[in-house]
Amino acid sequence: MRRVLGWVLAAVVLAGCTESAETSAGTGSEPAAVEAEAAPAAAPLPPLPELFDCLRESGGVLVAAHRGGPGPGYPENALETIQHRFSKGIRVFELDVATSRDGVMFLHHDDRFGRTADGDGYVSDTDWADIAKIRLKDTDGDLTRFHPPKLTDVLLWAKQNGAVVQLDRKKTSGFRDIMEAVAAAGAQGNTVMISYSDFEARTIATLDRDMMLTAAARGARDIATLESMDVDRTRIIGWTGTREPDPPAFERLAREGVEPAFGTLGRKGERLDDKYWSDGDGSEYQRLVDDGVVLISTDEPLRVAEYLEADEAGWAACAGR
Numbered sequence: 414m415r416r417v418l419g420w421v422l423a424a425v426v427l428a429g430c431t432e433s434a435e436t437s438a439g440t441g442s443e444p445a446a447v448e449a450e451a452a453p454a455a456a457p458l459p460p461l462p463e464l465f466d467c468l469r470e471s472g473g474v475l476v477a478a479h480r481g482g483p484g485p486g487y488p489e490n491a492l493e494t495i496q497h498r499f500s501k502g503i504r505v506f507e508l509d510v511a512t513s514r515d516g517v518m519f520l521h522h523d524d525r526f527g528r529t530a531d532g533d534g535y536v537s538d539t540d541w542a543d544i545a546k547i548r549l550k551d552t553d554g555d556l557t558r559f560h561p562p563k564l565t566d567v568l569l570w571a572k573q574n575g576a577v578v579q580l581d582r583k584k585t586s587g588f589r590d591i592m593e594a595v596a597a598a599g600a601q602g603n604t605v606m607i608s609y610s611d612f613e614a615r616t617i618a619t620l621d622r623d624m625m626l627t628a629a630a631r632g633a634r635d636i637a638t639l640e641s642m643d644v645d646r647t648r649i650i651g652w653t654g655t656r657e658p659d660p661p662a663f664e665r666l667a668r669e670g671v672e673p674a675f676g677t678l679g680r681k682g683e684r685l686d687d688k689y690w691s692d693g694d695g696s697e698y699q700r701l702v703d704d705g706v707v708l709i710s711t712d713e714p715l716r717v718a719e720y721l722e723a724d725e726a727g728w729a730a731c732a733g734r
Contacts, residue, residue: 455575456733458602461625462647464731465672465707473727474702477505477579478714479678480522488549489529490520492562492570499576503714504728506571507579507607510564512586517541518564518594522583531556537585564591568598575732579605579627579710588613592620605650614649615642627652627674627708632665650674650708655685663705674708675701677717686713695720 458464468474478498480489487494495506511521514537521544526532532539532547549559564580571578578600580591588606595604606626608614614628622645630636630651640646651666653659655676663673677685677698689697695717701709702723711717718724 454573458575458577458732461577461602461605465625465650466647466670467731468707468727469667469670469672469705471727471730472702472723473731474706474721474723475505475577475708475727476503476714476718476721476724477507477708477710478503479507479676479710479712481506481508481520482714483552484715485553486551486555486557488551488557488559490522490561491549491557491559492520492567493557493559495567495576496570498714499574501715502718502725504575504724504732505577505579505708507581507710508567509581509583510586510591511536511583512590513541513544514538515540517544518586518590519544519561520564520567521561524584530561536583564594565598568595568600568604571603572598572600575603577603577605579607581607588616589620592617592624595624596621611638611642614639614644618642618644618648622648624648625650629654630666630671631659631662633669636666636669636671646671652676655679655710658701658704658706660704667705672707673705674710675706676710678710678712681712684712686711686717690716699723 481491481495482498482503483489483494487497490509508520509522510518512518521536523529525535526547530547530549544561547561548556549561551557567578582588582591595601601624606617606624608617608626608628614626617624617626625648627650628639630639630649631653636646639649646669649671651671652674653662655678658675666673677689681687689695690713698709698717698721702721709717
């Protein structure tokens, strides 16, 4: 994405989240806490099946920020982080949903606090009143003034701003509770559920057959299996893993009318993001687009989006922005 669409700046106003704040985080300064100002709501997105069909048919792509796109000064799974990345042109955010001991759903990845927050103990043993006070750490391990956000607040933000959230259920949470929260926020048109098995895909479809979801699929046989479990193929994004791109699978999925997704994320030093950028050239991401990938999940969303043009062109053509 070589320029940020003009409507972005009108959609979200960030208090203190400037580029200089991000680059100075290592010196002890940090972005100011974001106050979500009452910005005019963005126009609703087209139905997600239509949006993804349009991207597949036009050669567009969406760049998904893994865990919200953390970086210096910006923690993973923080509302302030996704607001800032949104202001830079990112439209899709992969987020983790955990549940406190007293039943409050919020964004957090690990079973315990500590790696990404100054709290201690297990998520399942901690009440929301204590979680809400926890300060989050950025990717350098520095404490910020940001706190874990409730899932509902993130869903309402996504709906107002026209963003897409991919929700990854952690083991303290249940699909039913998450999807009830999505429905209560009226954010079904902004949400993609993540499944890790055919059984989970069937569970999601049983709860809401119209919900968009990612499911492991590489061709007609996999799609037929999912359809036999009452999963609507028009709601499927075919997840093809994080190891090596599989262009024949991308082609097979496209022939089935299903959008291929691929992840370059993973453990630092081992992930494809590091391999692809080792020579300073992001041509491998363009190759993914050329081979038909419609959704790229990455730990380097800003860098990938800056390199590609198909994300901006696709969003403008298919989301009408």
